[in-house]
Amino acid sequence: MKTKFLDLGKQPIANAFLTPGKCEDEFFYDLEVGFDSDTCLVSHMNFVDPPLMFNDEYVYHTSSSQTMVDHFDMTSQIIKNRFREGSILEIGSNDGTFIRNFSPATSVAIEPCKNFAKITVEMGYATYPRFWDYDLVKEIVGRHERFDIIYSANCMCHIPNIEEAFNNVYYALADDGVFIFEDPSLLEMLERNSYDQIYDEHAHVFSVTSLRSLLNKANLEIFSIEKTPVHGGSNRVYVQKSGGPHPHDDSVELEIKHEVDNGVCKLKTYTDFASRVEKSKTQLLELLRDIKDGGNKIISYGATSKSTSVFNYCEIGPDLIDYITDTTPDKQGKLSPGVHIPVISPEEGFDDSVDYAFLGAWNYLEEITKKESKFLRRGGQFITHVPEVRVCRGETAPTT
Numbered sequence: 001m002k003t004k005f006l007d008l009g010k011q012p013i014a015n016a017f018l019t020p021g022k023c024e025d026e027f028f029y030d031l032e033v034g035f036d037s038d039t040c041l042v043s044h045m046n047f048v049d050p051p052l053m054f055n056d057e058y059v060y061h062t063s064s065s066q067t068m069v070d071h072f073d074m075t076s077q078i079i080k081n082r083f084r085e086g087s088i089l090e091i092g093s094n095d096g097t098f099i100r101n102f103s104p105a106t107s108v109a110i111e112p113c114k115n116f117a118k119i120t121v122e123m124g125y126a127t128y129p130r131f132w133d134y135d136l137v138k139e140i141v142g143r144h145e146r147f148d149i150i151y152s153a154n155c156m157c158h159i160p161n162i163e164e165a166f167n168n169v170y171y172a173l174a175d176d177g178v179f180i181f182e183d184p185s186l187l188e189m190l191e192r193n194s195y196d197q198i199y200d201e202h203a204h205v206f207s208v209t210s211l212r213s214l215l216n217k218a219n220l221e222i223f224s225i226e227k228t229p230v231h232g233g234s235n236r237v238y239v240q241k242s243g244g245p246h247p248h249d250d251s252v253e254l255e256i257k258h259e260v261d262n263g264v265c266k267l268k269t270y271t272d273f274a275s276r277v278e279k280s281k282t283q284l285l286e287l288l289r290d291i292k293d294g295g296n297k298i299i300s301y302g303a304t305s306k307s308t309s310v311f312n313y314c315e316i317g318p319d320l321i322d323y324i325t326d327t328t329p330d331k332q333g334k335l336s337p338g339v340h341i342p343v344i345s346p347e348e349g350f351d352d353s354v355d356y357a358f359l360g361a362w363n364y365l366e367e368i369t370k371k372e373s374k375f376l377r378r379g380g381q382f383i384t385h386v387p388e389v390r391v392c393r394g395e396t397a398p399t400t
């Protein structure tokens with residue numbers, strides 16, 4: 001049974017940046033989050049239709065953050081060291097940051113956003129500009145045979161019908177193959193109070209406990225997990241067909257025990273979380289208003305999906321945040337979804353006039369602190385809501 005525990009209000013499509021003067025007919029939906037007591041899965045009460053989010057105007061580039069480029073280089077190396085290098089399929093290949101580490105001769109990419117699928121085609125990879133559904137899987141298996149490795153990062157959690165997605169993985173995977181995927185960790189979100197992990201694209205926030213239950217239904221089993229620090233703390237999950245050749249290590253049972261001990265299977269954990277989220281909203285608004293009333297200029301650093309979630313939930317607009325700086329050219333010159341804060345380049349906006357910068361991209365704090373040492377040296381300060389609302393100068397910041 002699924003029970004609603006959190007209401008993040010009316011939200012727009014988190015990556016649908018708007019052209020000034022063309023903001024009419026913006027799409028909004030009610031972002032309500034629920035807990036399923038059967039599988040312990042946390043997901044939206046009502047899913048947003050994927051083509052509204054993943055289309056030819058999609059703007060999130062994985063390679064826009066050096067941390068993610070390094071992460072995918074390292075992940076590729078781990079996979080090559082740990083498993084036989086055969087054929088590989090990536091579900092949700094974005095701008096090719098991961099797949100470029102593998103030979104185009106043995107790799108296939110799936111990417112429903114055509115503007116991104118074009119990038120991997122130009123890099124020489126067989127790319128299907130489609131959603132991960134049964135028709136596609138049938139077609140791919142017919143053409144390429146089953147895959148030794150299927151990899152997916154920050155994509156499985158985007159798929160509303162996750163049970164069908166895992167069935168399709170079973171179908172496309174070789175009998176001795178490995179399915180490796182990583183997504184933000186539910187436990188990390190609960191611990192950091194990072195409710196901004198929840199937005200339209202993140203239809204689910206996975207615990208290993210919920211994944212085990214869902215994967216088993218598809219005749220798949222987790223044999224190992226690793227924790228990675230990216231995206232505010234993620235789980236990388238190693239999966240095979242049930243009874244497959246890879247030995248199980250302790251990591252899975254240890255993590256599930258840790259999750260259960262920390263309440264991931266209890267509704268009360270989530271109602272408590274919802275109370276902390278409400279408190280975070282009140283405190284963030286108070287802090288921003290105090291700083292603004294003191295005559296300071298506040299901007300936001302990184303026009304992220306997470307900041308769309310925070311700004312719309314807390315109703316923070318251009319009255320508090322002058323503008324957002326972001327390195328992605330496709331976001332610059334636009335207005336942020338829902339609350340319409342202007343987005344400009346860091347070159348244009350991250351200058352000596354900035355007193356405070358809200359960390360929309362708090363998950364890259366280490367990278368940002370290094371890059372912005374001059375800002376900090378001249379007395380500039382960051383504001384974050386993770387793990388609690390506060391002003392910080394980088395040193396006591398949340399981990400990436």
Ligand code: TYD
Nearest residue numbers: 064065302304305306325326327328361364
């Ligand atoms: P990310 O947390 O990956 O976004 P999301 O919440 O959408 O998953 O942040 C990536 C965005 O942050 C991207 O638009 C680029 C921007 N960014 C900067 O503007 N400057 C930086 O130094 C970094 C690391 C990211």
